[in-house]
Amino acid sequence: MSQFLQQMINGLSLGSIYALIALGYTMVYGIIKLINFAHGDIYMLGAYVAFITTTYFGFSFFPAMIASMVVCGILGVIIERIAYKPLRHATRIAALITAIGVSYVLEYTTQYVMGSEVKTYPTLLSSATFTLGPVTVSMQQIYIFAITIFLMIALQLIIKKTKMGRAMRAVSVDEDAAKLMGINVDTTISFTFLLGSSLAGVAGILVGIYYNSIDPLMGMVPGLKAFIAAVFGGIGSVPGAMIGGLFIGIAETMVVAYGSSLYRDAIVYLILILILIIKPDGLLGKNQREKV
Amino acid sequence: MEPILQVKNLTKNFGGLCAVSNVSMKINPGELIGLIGPNGAGKTTLFNLLTGVYEPSSGLIEFDNDGKKVQLGGLKPYKITAYGIARTFQNIRLFKTMTVLENVKVAMHKNIRYGTLAAIFRLPSYYSEEQWVEEKACELLKEVGLYGKRNEQATNLPYGEQRRLEIARALAIQPKILFLDEPAAGMNPQETAQLTDLIHRIRDKYNLTIILIEHDMSLVMKICERIYVLDYGKLIADGNPEEIRNNEFVIKAYLGEEI
Amino acid sequence: MPKQLLCKENLAWLGSAIVIFVVCSLLMNAGIINSYYQITLYNICINIILAVSLNLVIGICGQFSLGHAGFMCIGAYCAGIVTKMMPNFGGFMIGLLIGFVISAIVALIVSIPTLRLKGDYLAIATLGFAEIIRIVVQNMEITNGAAGLSGIPRLTTWPLLLAGVVISLIVVCNFTRSAPGRACLSIREDEIASEAMGINTTRYKVIAFVIGAILASMAGALFACNFYVINPTQFTFNRSIDILVMVVFGGMGSMTSSVIAAAAIGVLNMILQNFSDIRMIIYGLALVIIMIFKPSGLLGTREFSFKKLLNRRKEK
Numbered sequence: 001m002s003q004f005l006q007q008m009i010n011g012l013s014l015g016s017i018y019a020l021i022a023l024g025y026t027m028v029y030g031i032i033k034l035i036n037f038a039h040g041d042i043y044m045l046g047a048y049v050a051f052i053t054t055t056y057f058g059f060s061f062f063p064a065m066i067a068s069m070v071v072c073g074i075l076g077v078i079i080e081r082i083a084y085k086p087l088r089h090a091t092r093i094a095a096l097i098t099a100i101g102v103s104y105v106l107e108y109t110t111q112y113v114m115g116s117e118v119k120t121y122p123t124l125l126s127s128a129t130f131t132l133g134p135v136t137v138s139m140q141q142i143y144i145f146a147i148t149i150f151l152m153i154a155l156q157l158i159i160k161k162t163k164m165g166r167a168m169r170a171v172s173v174d175e176d177a178a179k180l181m182g183i184n185v186d187t188t189i190s191f192t193f194l195l196g197s198s199l200a201g202v203a204g205i206l207v208g209i210y211y212n213s214i215d216p217l218m219g220m221v222p223g224l225k226a227f228i229a230a231v232f233g234g235i236g237s238v239p240g241a242m243i244g245g246l247f248i249g250i251a252e253t254m255v256v257a258y259g260s261s262l263y264r265d266a267i268v269y270l271i272l273i274l275i276l277i278i279k280p281d282g283l284l285g286k287n288q289r290e291k292v
Numbered sequence: 293m294e295p296i297l298q299v300k301n302l303t304k305n306f307g308g309l310c311a312v313s314n315v316s317m318k319i320n321p322g323e324l325i326g327l328i329g330p331n332g333a334g335k336t337t338l339f340n341l342l343t344g345v346y347e348p349s350s351g352l353i354e355f356d357n358d359g360k361k362v363q364l365g366g367l368k369p370y371k372i373t374a375y376g377i378a379r380t381f382q383n384i385r386l387f388k389t390m391t392v393l394e395n396v397k398v399a400m401h402k403n404i405r406y407g408t409l410a411a412i413f414r415l416p417s418y419y420s421e422e423q424w425v426e427e428k429a430c431e432l433l434k435e436v437g438l439y440g441k442r443n444e445q446a447t448n449l450p451y452g453e454q455r456r457l458e459i460a461r462a463l464a465i466q467p468k469i470l471f472l473d474e475p476a477a478g479m480n481p482q483e484t485a486q487l488t489d490l491i492h493r494i495r496d497k498y499n500l501t502i503i504l505i506e507h508d509m510s511l512v513m514k515i516c517e518r519i520y521v522l523d524y525g526k527l528i529a530d531g532n533p534e535e536i537r538n539n540e541f542v543i544k545a546y547l548g549e550e551i
Numbered sequence: 552m553p554k555q556l557l558c559k560e561n562l563a564w565l566g567s568a569i570v571i572f573v574v575c576s577l578l579m580n581a582g583i584i585n586s587y588y589q590i591t592l593y594n595i596c597i598n599i600i601l602a603v604s605l606n607l608v609i610g611i612c613g614q615f616s617l618g619h620a621g622f623m624c625i626g627a628y629c630a631g632i633v634t635k636m637m638p639n640f641g642g643f644m645i646g647l648l649i650g651f652v653i654s655a656i657v658a659l660i661v662s663i664p665t666l667r668l669k670g671d672y673l674a675i676a677t678l679g680f681a682e683i684i685r686i687v688v689q690n691m692e693i694t695n696g697a698a699g700l701s702g703i704p705r706l707t708t709w710p711l712l713l714a715g716v717v718i719s720l721i722v723v724c725n726f727t728r729s730a731p732g733r734a735c736l737s738i739r740e741d742e743i744a745s746e747a748m749g750i751n752t753t754r755y756k757v758i759a760f761v762i763g764a765i766l767a768s769m770a771g772a773l774f775a776c777n778f779y780v781i782n783p784t785q786f787t788f789n790r791s792i793d794i795l796v797m798v799v800f801g802g803m804g805s806m807t808s809s810v811i812a813a814a815a816i817g818v819l820n821m822i823l824q825n826f827s828d829i830r831m832i833i834y835g836l837a838l839v840i841i842m843i844f845k846p847s848g849l850l851g852t853r854e855f856s857f858k859k860l861l862n863r864r865k866e867k
Contacts (some may be wrong), residue, residue, distance in 0.1 A: 083843070090842070091670075092671050093671070095842075097842050100835075101834075101836065101837070101839040102839060105835035105836055109829050111831075231672075270679075276664075276675075370747075373749035376747055385741050385747075395731055397730075398734065398736075398737040401734055401749055407731070408758055408762075418729065425657050425730070524697060
């Protein structure tokens with residue numbers, strides 16, 4: 001039982017990171033119906049930005065996190081403007097291929113500049129641990145929980161309470177109608193990318209701390225898993241992405257703990273296929289059908 | 293005479309919205325029926341139910357397949373089509389980048405008797421069937437006056453010709469019942485007159501039962517023998533054009549209540 | 552044999568295949584195509600098969616699959632395992648057939664649930680399936696796990712390889728120009744209209760998917776028996792993207808352009824061999840630029856056809 005609880009804690013902290021990435025997928029998909037394949041690489045770049053600022057400029061944890069958020073946010077907006085904007089009314093497949101292209105460019109440019117070898121992350125947080133009854137919680141995990149919860153509340157407030165958030169919701173329902181109501185659609189979409197990408201930046205630094213190592217291709221698999229989390233929760237739904245992220249994190253941790261670590265990735269793909277077959281709209285997604 | 297298509301208490305709900313409510317119809321072989329009603333009355337939804345695009349929430353759709361009664365409700369569209377029920381679409385849905393001829397050939401699919409292996413290995417059945425398909429498709433295109441444009445991409449045809457191609461494509465199914473969803477939409481009076489002729493001609497030539505949705509009242513009143521009127525998903529009247537023209541419910545539905 | 556098979560255009564195709572075969576054989580014997588260029592040539596042929604088979608699924612049927620590497624993986628491992636036990640042509644054929652059967656069965660299992668999904672969802676689901684195939688291979692005993700198979704006999708010869716290319720082209724082109732092929736094209740164009748025209752859309756999507764999978768497994772078998780060594784990391788998502796890049800570069804729906812794109816990318820890979828990072832950056836940029844400026848690919852849907860060529864000459 002204590003092992004189970006311990007694994008729950010580990011799963012929740014991994015899941016929080018997935019949830020942060022999944023939010024970016026779900027917001028972008030919600031607003032322009034694009035699977036932003038490059039989102040996983042934005043998160044990889046977040047990890048690298050934090051690595052560079054801490055190693056070479058001596059930043060501590062929070063300034064490094066802010067730096068990742070800013071760089072990733074800006075990068076997300078630039079990518080949207082250059083690569084996705086011209087394709088906003090193209091087929092979804094064309095947009096998906098573009099996103100794969102952007103992902104390749106980000107991965108291999110990083111590899112070209114930083115080298116393909118795995119880099120060890122500096123110790124940014126104390127490795128102190130606390131024992132709470134049967135389970136052990138590390139300082140890192142506490143940080144991960146606290147930051148994730150804080151950001152999710154902040155995000156919910158932005159979406160529900162601010163003017164920009166209302167514009168985001170309006171554009172995701174009907175772009176043309178939103179435009180007619182005087183909403184600047186381009187700015188709204190850019191803002192969505194800014195939010196999603198800066199959350200991915202945070203996820204980047206957190207994962208660097210969690211796994212202690214980073215490499216240029218680290219974004220692909222967690223990126224896919226986060227996407228699966230978004231699909232699981234119902235793509236386009238913000239609370240869905242959070243639930244999905246936590247679920248995937250826990251499922252993966254449990255498979256490693258009680259099954260075989262060899263199948264840790266397979267279980268996630270299996271979850272994806274099951275959810276797509278049983279309830280393609282996800283847990284909290286809305287059913288959409290084509291008008292004939 | 294046994295009706296060829298009988299609809300009993302058909303209902304379709306989308307969430308809380310009742311798009312088609314308790315509709316019953318009897319359609320006899322060879323009839324030319326009009327389905328009219330204000331915008332949003334549920335006409336296209338009714339077509340979509342009858343052709344399998346949507347599954348009915350409740351009610352029956354009974355088709356008389358050469359003396360044998362078949363339930364169509366909830367069947368997949370391609371199975372309903374296989375019984376000889378064809379349709380056109382309100383917002384034209386041609387296979388845009390395929391040629392005019394290929395568009396017609398696609399619809400002949402169920403009558404082509406060779407399979408994937410015969411196609412890949414080019415067995416004799418492939419050649420004989422393809423020859424027959426080619427001839428038959430050309431014949432249908434001549435019928436609607438598009439033979440000269442058979443090698444053009446469907447998307448390059450002018451609007452009126454696209455509507456005619458949709459009719460030719462539906463005829464390629466060799467249907468018993470043909471559903472036309474606003475066939476005259478966007479046509480000028482001359483094109484509408486040609487369309488009227490075409491509809492009469494194909495009905496006689498192919499022994500069709502035709503049901504059409506149309507907003508052009510002069511067309512409906514001129515060619516339909518019987519008219520059903522839908523309003524807010526409910527059937528409010530049926531009868532011949534003269535009866536419909538004088539029906540007070542119909543007038544109210546179209547013009548609103550007098551204050 | 553129907554006399555239509557012996558028409559001028561088919562003879563022209565047969566003639567050009569023989570010419571390519573003879574010329575390349577002579578060049579190889581004369582040493583002008585040395586062993587270094589030969590690797591490139593062989594790679595190009597394998598890639599042509601992969602690109603053409605993926606183009607059938609994506610370009611003709613309009614179903615966006617990102618899982619092609621999974622079927623190549625099945626074919627490669629089947630051929631590798633059998634030929635290690637039976638290192639001769641017979642062994643290769645048996646391995647090839649086993650690969651066909653397994654990949655067809657897997658394709659059926661994969662396609663029936665996933666092909667109900669549309670567009671981008673389908674892409675992710677097929678990607679997931681391909682990764683599951685790879686992970687299963689990585690964890691099986693008979694496949695020697697993550698280390699992979701080594702010492703596979705080199706049975707892929709030039710005639711065999713060219714035969715593979717010719718067969719896959721014939722299969723895909725004949726399929727496309729037939730009633731089932733037209734059904735697939737109509738699904739690509741408008742699935743709802745297609746179903747209303749009496750086409751069992753699921754059935755034809757599955758057929759296209761299974762043919763694509765079988766051809767990909769053939770490419771995998773030729774691949775395994777050419778390079779001595781195979782391991783699961785050769786069949787990741789990146790391999791699927793490589794194949795996709797060829798299909799997209801050339802133009803979705805055109806087999807001619809898949810062949811040309813596979814050849815061009817093969818040569819490009821050879822030139823940029825020592826700059827693999829830059830190569831990948833170029834691919835990424837090219838994908839973005841093509842999608843923005845010419846989403847139909849460099850050649851669009853145009854096909855090279857002897858029939859048109861012969862007819863044009865007659866008109867003159």
